[in-house]
Amino acid sequence: MKTLTTPLCEILGITHPIIQDGMGTYNTASLAAAVSEAGGLGSASIPGMNIDPGKGASLLQKQIETIASRTSKPFAVNIPVGRISTGAMLPTSEAYLSMVIREKQNGNPGFRKLAAITTSAGFPNEYSDKIHGAGLLHIHKVGSVKHARKAVEKGVDIIIASGYEMGGHTHANPVHTMILAPQVIQAVDVPGVISGGIADGAGLAAVLAMGGAGVAMGTRFIATEENDWNENYKRMIVNAQEGSDRVITGVYGPARFLYTRAIDELKELENSGQYTESELASWKDQRMQLSMETGNVEEGLVPSGQVACAIREIVRISEFLPGMAHDAASLLKNAYSLVKQ
Numbered sequence: 564m565k566t567l568t569t570p571l572c573e574i575l576g577i578t579h580p581i582i583q584d585g586m587g588t589y590n591t592a593s594l595a596a597a598v599s600e601a602g603g604l605g606s607a608s609i610p611g612m613n614i615d616p617g618k619g620a621s622l623l624q625k626q627i628e629t630i631a632s633r634t635s636k637p638f639a640v641n642i643p644v645g646r647i648s649t650g651a652m653l654p655t656s657e658a659y660l661s662m663v664i665r666e667k668q669n670g671n672p673g674f675r676k677l678a679a680i681t682t683s684a685g686f687p688n689e690y691s692d693k694i695h696g697a698g699l700l701h702i703h704k705v706g707s708v709k710h711a712r713k714a715v716e717k718g719v720d721i722i723i724a725s726g727y728e729m730g731g732h733t734h735a736n737p738v739h740t741m742i743l744a745p746q747v748i749q750a751v752d753v754p755g756v757i758s759g760g761i762a763d764g765a766g767l768a769a770v771l772a773m774g775g776a777g778v779a780m781g782t783r784f785i786a787t788e789e790n791d792w793n794e795n796y797k798r799m800i801v802n803a804q805e806g807s808d809r810v811i812t813g814v815y816g817p818a819r820f821l822y823t824r825a826i827d828e829l830k831e832l833e834n835s836g837q838y839t840e841s842e843l844a845s846w847k848d849q850r851m852q853l854s855m856e857t858g859n860v861e862e863g864l865v866p867s868g869q870v871a872c873a874i875r876e877i878v879r880i881s882e883f884l885p886g887m888a889h890d891a892a893s894l895l896k897n898a899y900s901l902v903k904q
């Protein structure tokens with residue numbers, strides 16, 4: 564098997580330059596442990612933004628401890644940073660960040676192999692020094708060159724640039740991966756990781772050929788054996804066609820889902836004018852859990868990237884991850900043979 568190593572592997576202590584990106588509100592403990600065990604970087608995901616902050620932080624702490632009990636390899640935690648109209652950080656984001664920093668600093672054994680916090684949505688100005696102070700790397704996810712530059716100025720160690728085709732919450736200004744990736748990679752002097760629409764070795768090879776340091780994926784990792792998603796959800800991904808995805812208002816901005824009846828139901832609720840934003844957000848959270856836990860994918864919401872239409876089988880991460888790196892290495896070798904000196 565051919566393999567690859569990039570600055571991302573060195574900085575994170577991983578074998579393959581492949582990150583499993585955060586997928587809240589789902590518990591990704593099993594998935595993250597499997598990805599890290601297979602040589603990538605798994606990530607814990609938040610249990611939600613509309614949850615009691617103390618309860619949310621305690622659930623996330625348990626998730627991190629569970630990952631640590633299943634792998635001795637490095638992993639990360641994803642924390643979206645929301646703000647209220649005054650500019651203050653959302654209490655949930657604040658609770659997640661302060662819990663992770665506190666437990667890492669206190670030497671909680673479950674946090675020893677936690678290598679990085681990946682922030683997304685907003686930038687955690689108030690916490691960037693504290694993240695480094697706790698001995699954690701700071702990865703920040705952006706959807707524009709401007710935000711990538713700003714984050715690097717503020718000292719982040721790794722940038723993830725995700726294009727509009729990504730699953731779950733996506734960006735308000737739609738810039739697709741193929742436009743965003745080369746620009747962000749050129750604009751920053753830290754390892755640039757690309758996500759949104761990547762599912763195989765070809766995607767990884769393309770990113771490395773552009774000078775990127777690796778890829779991050781969400782949707783591809785749902786259609787795998789080693790996670791807690793209901794089989795019906797996984798099947799919906801492998802059966803998705805071009806045009807199966809929709810962008811609707813998610814819990815905190817636009818979000819991409821596969822089309823199900825729940826999307827029509829949601830529109831009716833929104834148009835009725837009878838529900839507050841917070842009530843609608845809880846409804847969405849519940850319907851997302853319904854599809855993942857019970858497999859009721861018609862009444863449930865099914866967050867997924869557009870790349871679902873290119874995913875055709877449910878794979879085993881322990882084989883898929885090294886295979887993806889091998890495919891990328893072979894494609895890069897073939898591409899190199901085109902170079903004439």
Ligand SMILES: Cc1cc2nc3c(=O)[nH]c(=O)nc-3n(C[C@H](O)[C@H](O)[C@H](O)COP(=O)(O)O)c2cc1C
Nearest residue numbers: 584586587683729730731759760780781782866868
């Ligand atoms: C089910 C699901 C939930 C997600 N939840 C989060 C989240 O909590 N935080 C975040 O930063 N991104 C979230 N995302 C986006 C992923 O982290 C990742 O950027 C995205 O899936 C990459 O695009 P892809 O789906 O084409 O691989 C989510 C994506 C999915 C599919």
